[in-house]
Amino acid sequence: MILTQADVKRRVVVIKHFVAIADKCRFLSNFSCLTSIISALGSAPIHRLNRTWQQVNARTTQVLESMRKLMGSTKNFLEYREALQKAVPPCIPFFGIYLTDLTFIEDGIPSIIKKSQLINFAKRAKTAEVIRDIQQYQNVPYGLQAVPELQEYILHNMQTAGDVHEMYERSLQVEPREREDEKIARLLSESGFL
Secondary structure, eight states, X not given: OOTTOOSHHHHHHHHHHHHHHHHHHHHTTBHHHHHHHHHHHTSHHHHTOHHHHHHSXXXXXXXXXXXXXXXXXXXXXXXXXXXXXXXXXXXXXOHHHXXXXXXXXXXXXXXXXXXXXXXXXXXXXXXXXXXXXXXXXXXXXXXXOOOHHHHHHHHXXXXXXXXXXXXXXXXXXXXXXXXXXXXXXXXXXXXXXX
16 A cells, blocks of 8 residues: 555655554554554565655654564563553454464474473473463454455455565655665755755
8 A cells, every 4th residue: 555655745644544553453452463564564665665764754653663662572572472461352462473482382392201201291281371372362352343345445455465576666666766876866955955
């Protein structure tokens, strides 16, 4: 949706809108959609739009950075895990963390205790703990009403967006790479010197 806008100001409006949606997801404890939006805004086709990002206001940038920090992988996603513990259901956790945890349990803990050749029940208990953690968030539904028109709009845009290579080509069309002399001339012009 950002790349369909030829005008920089319209791209800025769409970015601000997505940051606001992500912030609402954070408020609703929908960490899955929050992560998806943050990831999309950080993808190469969007991240490279320097002229667009330069016009995004400080407040929007600050909100986006706080969400990136929340969902950051620092200290094994500590800030996110703390927010998840404090979240009041309903809640949609970021499932990737659970997959990472299950992978570490599977790969890092032996299934059989070597000396005795017994089943390692501690490993099974850790796996069950992660699965219980996932299940606890499936008990309380959101009280939201479906909006079919919005669902169709989102689905249509996702289907027509193309793959990352097509999006990158579109990104280059809306904001071509600049030579250094072109960049200097543009900045001088934008600042009123030319």
